[in-house]
Amino acid sequence: xxxxxxxxxxxxxxxxxxxxxxxxxxxxxxxxxxxxxxxxxxxxxxxxxxxxxxxxxxxxxxxxxxxxxxxxxxxxxxxxxxxxxxxxxxxxxxxxxxxxxxxxxxxxxxxxxxxxxxxxxxxxxxxxxxxxxxxxxxxxxxxxxxxxxxxxxxxxxxxxxxxxxxxxxxxxxxxxxxxxxxxxxxxxxxxxxxxxxxxxxxxxxxxxxxxxxxxxxxxxxxxxxxxxxxxxxxxxxxxxxxxxxxxxxxxxxxxxxxxxxxxxxxxxxxxxxxxxxxxxxxxxxxxxxxxxxxxxxxxxxxxxxxxxxxxxxxxxxxxxxxxxxxx
Amino acid sequence: xxxxxxxxxxxxxxxxxxxxxxxxxxxxxxxxxxxxxxxxxxxxxxxxxxxxxxxxxxxxxxxxxxxxxxxxxxxxxxxxxxxxxxxxxxxxxxxxxxxxxxxxxxxxxxxxxxxxxxxxxxxxxxxxxxxxxxxxxxxxxxxxxxxxxxxxxxxxxxxxxxxxxxxxxxxxxxxxxxxxxxxxxxxxxxxxxxxxxxxxxxxxxxxxxxxxxxxxxxxxxxxxxxxxxxxxxxxxxxxxxxxxxxxxxxxxxxxxxxxxxxxxxxxxxxxxxxxxxxxxxxxxxxxxxxxxxxxxxxxxxxxxxxxxxxxxxxxxxxxxxxxxx
Numbered sequence: 001x002x003x004x005x006x007x008x009x010x011x012x013x014x015x016x017x018x019x020x021x022x023x024x025x026x027x028x029x030x031x032x033x034x035x036x037x038x039x040x041x042x043x044x045x046x047x048x049x050x051x052x053x054x055x056x057x058x059x060x061x062x063x064x065x066x067x068x069x070x071x072x073x074x075x076x077x078x079x080x081x082x083x084x085x086x087x088x089x090x091x092x093x094x095x096x097x098x099x100x101x102x103x104x105x106x107x108x109x110x111x112x113x114x115x116x117x118x119x120x121x122x123x124x125x126x127x128x129x130x131x132x133x134x135x136x137x138x139x140x141x142x143x144x145x146x147x148x149x150x151x152x153x154x155x156x157x158x159x160x161x162x163x164x165x166x167x168x169x170x171x172x173x174x175x176x177x178x179x180x181x182x183x184x185x186x187x188x189x190x191x192x193x194x195x196x197x198x199x200x201x202x203x204x205x206x207x208x209x210x211x212x213x214x215x216x217x218x219x220x221x222x223x224x225x226x227x228x229x230x231x232x233x234x235x236x237x238x239x240x241x242x243x244x245x246x247x248x249x250x251x252x253x254x255x256x257x258x259x260x261x262x263x264x265x266x267x268x269x270x271x272x273x274x275x276x277x278x279x280x281x282x283x284x285x286x287x288x289x290x291x292x293x294x295x296x297x298x299x300x301x302x303x304x305x306x307x308x309x310x311x312x313x314x315x316x317x318x319x320x321x322x323x324x325x326x327x
Numbered sequence: 328x329x330x331x332x333x334x335x336x337x338x339x340x341x342x343x344x345x346x347x348x349x350x351x352x353x354x355x356x357x358x359x360x361x362x363x364x365x366x367x368x369x370x371x372x373x374x375x376x377x378x379x380x381x382x383x384x385x386x387x388x389x390x391x392x393x394x395x396x397x398x399x400x401x402x403x404x405x406x407x408x409x410x411x412x413x414x415x416x417x418x419x420x421x422x423x424x425x426x427x428x429x430x431x432x433x434x435x436x437x438x439x440x441x442x443x444x445x446x447x448x449x450x451x452x453x454x455x456x457x458x459x460x461x462x463x464x465x466x467x468x469x470x471x472x473x474x475x476x477x478x479x480x481x482x483x484x485x486x487x488x489x490x491x492x493x494x495x496x497x498x499x500x501x502x503x504x505x506x507x508x509x510x511x512x513x514x515x516x517x518x519x520x521x522x523x524x525x526x527x528x529x530x531x532x533x534x535x536x537x538x539x540x541x542x543x544x545x546x547x548x549x550x551x552x553x554x555x556x557x558x559x560x561x562x563x564x565x566x567x568x569x570x571x572x573x574x575x576x577x578x579x580x581x582x583x584x585x586x587x588x589x590x591x592x593x594x595x596x597x598x599x600x601x602x603x604x605x606x607x608x609x610x611x612x613x614x615x616x617x618x619x620x621x622x623x624x625x626x627x628x629x630x631x632x633x634x635x636x637x638x639x640x641x642x643x644x645x646x647x648x649x650x651x652x
Contacts, residue, residue: 059518195545
């Protein structure tokens with residue numbers, strides 16, 4: 001057992017241990033806390049070196065909050081996130097800077113994440129400015145290098161973001177993320193704002209870069225088709241919890257959780273009559289249903305689903321599901 | 328001609344909608360022809376800026392300056408809508424031809440109860456007694472599957488979820504028993520599982536009311552379950568049209584094929600997707616020949632000279648490509 005964990009740990013880059021993020025709801029003159037929005041409610045998983053870990057779910061499931069926790073944008077309520085074995089919530093200042101360099105984000109909307117008044121070279125160089133040991137020439141050389149990696153030309157460096165198409169802007173964001181030689185890139189819906197014909201190109205490029213540089217991706221998306229195509233392992237989230245996780249191939253071939261099945265039906269538009277169409281809508285994380293959060297929409301709901309919350313259990317090696325259907 | 332018009336609910340012939348801006352003329356819709364039979368569902372598929380939404384708005388005659396419908400015919404029940412005065416158009420718009428927009432938040436008024444908003448759509452076109460009106464509102468809410476409609480009719484839009492708001496927009500569109508419903512990306516703002524629900528609802532409404540639907544989308548997946556026929560648009564023109572299943576199984580136009588290939592398939596083992604190089608052309612500077620030629624893998628010299636004619640593949644399929652002929 002201990003031997004097993006050790007070899008596993010060598011390969012693990014980022015580890016979530018029962019991570020929770022609650023946002024207080026304050027009301028009244030004294031801003032008294034009236035309750036909590038349980039955006040992320042006890043999730044555990046690990047991201048290995050060089051792999052793509054896909055996080056899939058609908059709006060309000062906590063997938064973007066998870067990315068904010070990793071990026072240190074929001075503090076964790078409880079639990080731990082370990083990066084290379086170190087707890088990221090109590091790093092020294094220099095450690096924190098090094099951490100931020102090794103974990104970089106690419107967001108959904110490239111127009112919103114690029115300063116319209118800066119030239120591309122300035123945008124990409126910005127993460128490097130904090131490094132005291134780089135000369136101007138070195139920074140410029142690095143800018144041109146990452147531009148090329150992201151599939152842009154060196155003469156693009158002196159243009160402004162508005163002179164690019166949406167797909168190219170997302171490449172600029174990618175180049176900026178690559179500039180600090182990160183170990184992990186958080187891709188938060190990287191292609192959903194792009195046109196259909198450009199998406200495939202972007203996905204190919206992301207996979208090529210990974211093969212070349214050996215970086216890990218944490219890919220967040222609502223489209224299961226994209227997630228399965230890109231990821232080695234996948235976690236499906238519903239209202240702050242992971243309901244199913246496993247290798248993407250295993251998850252596709254032996255889908256266990258009814259919610260994952262419904263996501264499949266929606267993502268691949270299974271035209272057959274038996275396709276699972278869920279009633280109702282995603283539960284609110286403010287006041288989630290008792291027991292299994294999914295039970296009001298679940299076609300297989302049993303009496304105990306209303307009362308007892310199912311725990312994430314291994315149903316086959318590496319494949320876990322949180323559902324009372326599996327013992 | 329009149330015989331054709333009789334069999335079709337809608338026939339659009341060589342529609343051109345251009346926008347006259349300081350940069351020049353943007354030919355958003357540039358010679359689009361298609362038809363819709365009674366009770367049929369037609370999908371218009373294309374990427375952003377291909378002119379699919381402008382086509383939808385043109386059918387409603389809702390093009391505002393600097394845009395203008397500069398040519399073509401829109402025959403609705405055999406009558407050319409482009410020849411009607413604004414007064415006559417008001418009788419058709421919202422009554423016989425209606426629309427569901429992408430974002431329900433902009434099509435619903437936040438300060439009125441949703442029951443009143445549905446009632447308004449009815450009273451604009453016909454006079455009903457108060458009781459009959461209430462009954463009709465409840466019936467419409469039932470049609471779009473709103474639970475406990477009597478109670479929910481008194482809700483304001485913000486009290487409903489996104490999926491429910493979009494269903495209310497659907498109820499308003501169907502308030503006057505329209506013959507033609509134009510749905511412009513109605514599911515894009517919805518969550519994936521809610522999206523599947525909404526598509527199912529549209530299918531059910533279609534079979535219950537027999538309304539003809541033009542479904543505008545960028546997503547081939549949605550088209551596959553809902554529509555009978557598809558028209559694929561690229562840069563202001565329809566490049567290929569045919570029955571949905573046939574077209575998706577054997578796409579003829581290189582653009583259609585590329586679009587279908589660029590989407591990840593379930594369980595496919597290959598890691599690389601087929602991708603299309605470059606981006607759509609600027610509507611200000613259209614390429615002289617086939618508009619897809621600069622991105623096409625099978626481009627021939629003649630593709631760059633003149634726009635390819637529409638080639639009939641079989642009875643109900645055609646594509647505009649030299650490669651097909």
